[in-house]
Amino acid sequence: MLIKTKHLLNILLLVFCFPLAASETATSSINLREGVTDISHQVYDLHMTIFYICCVIGLVVFGVMIYSMIFHRKSRGAKAANFHESLKVEIAWTVVPFVILIGMAIPATKTLIAMEDADESDLTIIVTGSQWKWHYEYQGHDIDFYSLLATPEQQRSGQWIKGDTYLLDVDRPLILPINKKVRFLMTSDDVIHSWWVPDFAVKKDANPGFINEAWTKINEVGTYRGQCAELCGKDHGFMPVVVEAVSEADFENWLLSEKDKILQAKAEEQKWLAMNMSKDELMLEGQQVYTAYCAACHQANGQGLPGAFPALLGSPYVTGPVDKHIEIVLNGKSGTSMQAFAKQLSLKQIAAVVTYERNAWGQNSGDLIQPKDVNQIVKSGL
Amino acid sequence: METSLPTHSDNHAAHHGPAKGIKRWLFTTNHKDIGTLYLWFAFIMFLTGGAMAMVIRAELFQPGLQIVEPHFFNQMTTVHGLIMVFGAVMPAFTGLANWLIPLMIGAPDMALPRMNNLSFWILPFAFLILLMSLFMEGGGPAFGWTFYAPLSTTYSGDSTALFVFSVHIMGISSIMGAINVIVTIFNMRAPGMTWMKLPLFVWTWFITAYLLIAVMPVLAGAVTMVLTDKYFGTSFFSAAGGGDPVLFQHIFWFFGHPEVYIMILPAFGIISAIVPTFSRKKLFGYSSMVYATASIAFLSFIVWAHHMFTTGMPVAAELFFMYCTMLISVPTGVKVFNWVATMWRGSISFEVPMMFAIAFIILFTFGGFSGLMLAITPVDFQYHDTYFVVAHFHYVLVTGAIFSLIAATYYWLPKWTGVMYDNKLAKWHFWCSLISVNVLFFPMHFVGLAGMPRRIPDYSIQFADWNQIISLGGFAFGLSQLIFLALLIKACRKKGEPVPAKVWDGAEGLEWDLPSPTPYHTFSTPPKIK
Known part of the structure; x- marks a missing residue:
């Protein structure tokens, strides 16, 4: 039994000393980072202070407990004492923790008030x-x-x-x-x-x-x-x-x-409006856009996740009129996860991805959508 | 944990012995049978939820996506949480309440035995519905056990309706169980069993039952609002219709915080029974234990927003909730000090229930320390929603609530079955669980502090080493529980040394005056309380 108690003691020492030893380095893999702002330093200091207070309390409480586990065992012939209350002790261990808490609350309050003051920003x-x-x-x-x-x-x-x-x-x-x-x-x-x-x-x-x-x-x-x-x-x-x-x-x-x-991009966009892109160009760019923006939900194979995200392959939006297809990409569908991409993608990107969705995964509608087609729908305010 | 026919010659009891076969369990109104049903159900759910934890830990064994898809990973974390909270911990405590409260207060049964039967038998259906939802198209609930709106409303799958229905059933079951506990303790105490003579397990459950009645309807309200927001066009949690998603969190945590005390207060009662027995010394500070329990219960209603410090509350509110949360450590500390003082100058022996109880005190206190750290709002901004939080609540729930449940099982199992459990297996179970549970949860503090968010299926490579260790600890802890299963089956088949009425020489309480195994009917005439 004694061996087992030692075992427990070792585990305790291990768990307590590990974070203590490692807390010295700034970019620890087992502790908070000190960070690079005045506030983050304050937060780190608060964290360490509370941690050390907890360690001291832990050592005292578990120390007393482990002492009695070793010395007050029946197998060592310990006879049980009779006491079962003591007003003085009970008041002490209510008041002392309270005082410690006040000691913690003061610096925490100061830091919190500073963190929540976003006035006079640059x-x-x-x-x-x-x-x-x-x-x-x-x-x-x-x-x-x-x-x-x-x-x-x-x-x-x-x-x-x-x-x-x-x-x-x-x-x-x-x-x-x-x-x-x-x-x-x-x-x-x-x-x-x-x-x-x-x-x-x-x-x-x-x-x-x-x-x-x-x-x-x-x-x-x-x-x-x-x-x-x-x-x-x-x-x-x-x-x-x-x-x-x-x-x-x-x-x-x-x-x-x-x-x-931004100015350059706007000029570029005007240029694209006057041009017709080839199918290869559209499909290549469309695939890139699809992978970055659409595949998370609709999946790379266009089949979606049944019950969660609808399939594009065979969807009425993809097989139906082009206008509706462009419109849902531009404006999203409210009440669902389908976002509005008008803000996120350029006209050229939208043209490319709609073309891709209508010609990929073995479909071959032959629909080629040009940036100007998309622009027309944006202008008409659909 | 099967009960047998009474061994002593009590004609009345023999006349009303248990029915034969499955009918005994379906129609039983006997508090011991229902307690047994609850305990076995909880254990099966514990293994089910544990299996999901194994999936989670297998996926997190190394960085990258290996075994499951992110969407399924989220379903696993969600359903693991729901099952462990509502299916394992809560029913297990209710099972203990059923078994023990009548024995401890000298009552023949629970006050409302038919309701008792109903409150158990609706539970398996609740969990069947929840588990079935995993097989729906689109999968089961994937929004975390906290089901924050609008992820659980506008952006959730159709399994949400099943989830809501299932939570409603669990809530009804809990409320009925709580009513039964309160009515029993109020009305069925044996003559002379005054309030301040009640064993602490009865006291803690009495207070827990009030918490349940106060907050389960709030949970029912929250899920109903989610249901109507999703399907019936209301906008409680949608800004577009004048609602507020943060309102959901206030409602949920007004339930959720008392809920965590629902899962720990009865544990305090168990530890307060076991520590004096094996210290052979009266519990230190009985009345302060009762007052501390009541204070914790009261404080649990005014700290809920400490789960929400990052949601953007006014500074004044953040300060209020920080101070109140810190205050909770005072009564909780009193409890730990009382247990240590009970052991001090006792005559201690280390039977398995005591080993689990001591592990509880130390490891629950670890969870208390991290809880105190989390209470400090400015630092909570760093801890919030990281593995540090995961470590914290698993220390209080696994090495806290679950360890207390295991301790209770070892403590009362010989009384229930009439035979001593296999001590060798029990020690294996203890040491394997103790070591693996710390390998599992302690490094979570480290990865959390180092910046790993919770509920992610894949992580940056800087967290890889610790996650591997955590997963190994997880598998070991999971396997260790199979030792417990083997031990329980053995004990229920009455394989073991017969035990006397007073199984533990230092034990005190009415249940130890009854023969072992406990007769099917007990205290048909109330006992005399000294």
């Missing part, structure tokens, strides 16, 4: 979650874009070796300046998502139809990764958050180049 980003991507809008700068998982499908299915940032890579990260107070306004287009970057100690739910507020002020240049933290459906595990923090000067430059790119 920049506002509107963060919108949707199944299963993030959309970022730089308020007052006319810049907005979607940020999608960029980890290749082949890594997920095990055909390729997984990279260091497996599932934590996006096609377009959120670019933020350091040393500026950045306010986030969170909302959602469909279900509840939660935007989380551990290094900033920011986690806030994105609720459909409501706006939440959070803020951060990053101290160091770098790339910071997080994930959606609220179960949001099938691909909840596949909507990472990546923030690239750059110097203020780099950020200004980035804003200018972004505005340039």
Whole structure:
């Protein structure tokens, strides 16, 4: 029996000392990250303080318990004492924990009040979650874009070796300046998502139809990764958050180049409106768009997931009139998971993906949809 | 856990012995039979929900998608949670209540025996409906056991209707069980069994029953609103129609937080019975235990929003819920201190029930510590919806509630069956469970702190090593429970040493004055309470 008690003691020591020893390093695989903002440092300090308090309480309580397990055993001839209450002791162990709690509550309250004060920000980003991507809008700068998982499908299915940032890579990260107070306004287009970057100690739910507020002020240049933290459906595990923090000067430059790119894209779009794309071009681009935006629900083979997401193969939208098909891609279908893609995709991309859906998987309707066809439907306001 | 015909010559009891065959179990109104049914049902559900946990851990054994699709993974986490909460832990405690409360208060049966039969027999149908939904086109519920709207309304599959119906049945069953407990304790105590003489298991169940009656209707309201939002065009949780998705979370957690105490208060009662027995010393601070239980029950109604710190509440509300949540650690601490003080200067021996009870005290306290950490709102923003939370609630529910249930089974099983369980198997069960459960749940703290969100079917490679260890712990813990199954079957077939009426020399309470195995009918004439 004594051996078994020692066994238990070893387990206890192991579990207690493990996190203690490892808490020294900043990027631990078993502890919170200290992060790169003043707030995240405060949060980390709070976390460690509470952890140490719990350890001390644990050592005292379990120490007493293990002492009596060893020395007050029947097999050692221990005779049971008779006491079964003591007002003094009982008052002590009610009051002492209460005082400790007050000691914890004071720094926690200060930090919380600071975290919830998003006033006087230098920049506002509107963060919108949707199944299963993030959309970022730089308020007052006319810049907005979607940020999608960029980890290749082949890594997920095990055909390729997984990279260091497996599932934590996006096609377009959120670019933020350091040393500026950045306010986030969170909302959602469909279900509840939660935007989380551990290094900033920011986690806030994105609720459909409501706006939440959070803020951060990053101290160091770098790339910071997080994930959606609220179960949001099938691909909840596949909507990472990546923030690239750059110097203020780099950020200004980035804003200018972004505005340039938008102008270029608009000019490009005009060019496409005047052109006819070949079937090969449309199908090639259509397949890329389909894989990135549609396959999560409708599946790569177009057969959907029965009962959850409808099949496209044989669907009346795909086999019926082209106008209806384009229209549902543009505007989505309210009350279902089908999103409106008018904001997310260019006219050319929509033309390509509709063409693809009507000619892929052994279908051969021969329908070729050009960017101008899509534009016509956008203009007619269907 | 089968009961037999009375062994002593009581004509009255022999006359009303159990019916033969299946009819005995279908039509029984005997509290012991119904208790046995509840316990076996809970154990089968425990293995079913456990099998789903094995699927989850197999998929998470390494990064990448290997075994199941994300959509099915979400169904597994959802149904695992629902089954373990409503199918395993709650019915097991109800089973113990049925078996033990009449024996402990000197009553011949539960006050409402026919309702007792009904409240059990609707349960298997509830879970049949839930499990069948997994085979529907589109699969079963996949929105987490917390079924947050609008994921469970606009964006859910058609199995939602079955899910709602199934939860309604579970709720009705729980409410009937709770009514029965309250009426029995109020009216059927033997003469002289005053309130402050009640064993703590009876006290904790009495308070639990009130919690059940208070919050199960709230859950019924929540699922009904989900049903009407999804199928009948209401907009309780949809901003487009003037509703609010966060309203759902307030309603759900107003049920959900008392619910977690429903699953732990009776456990406190069990530990308060076992620790004194094997310390051969009276429970320290009986009355403070009663008051602490009542305080925890009261506080459980004003802390619900600590599950929702990231939903965007006003600072004042966040502070209020943080302070109230921290307060809960005071009465909970009192309980742990009382158990330790009971052991202090006792004459302790380590039979298997005691081993599980000691493991409970230590490991439940771990869960208490992580609970206190989670209460601190600014840090909760980092912990929320990560594996740290998963670690926390599995420590309080598995090494807490489930360990207490196992301890209770070992403690009272010889009384029920009349034979001692296989001690060797029991020790194997204990050590395998204790080690594997910690390998399973302790590293979840680490991956959670390192940033792994919960409810994801695939993860970044930095979490790979710990997840592999966690999965191995999970498989080992699952297999360890098969030892328990073997032991139970053996005990129910009466293979083992016969035991005397007072199975444990330090045990106190009316049930230990009855012969072992317990006769089919007991206390037809109320006992005299000293």
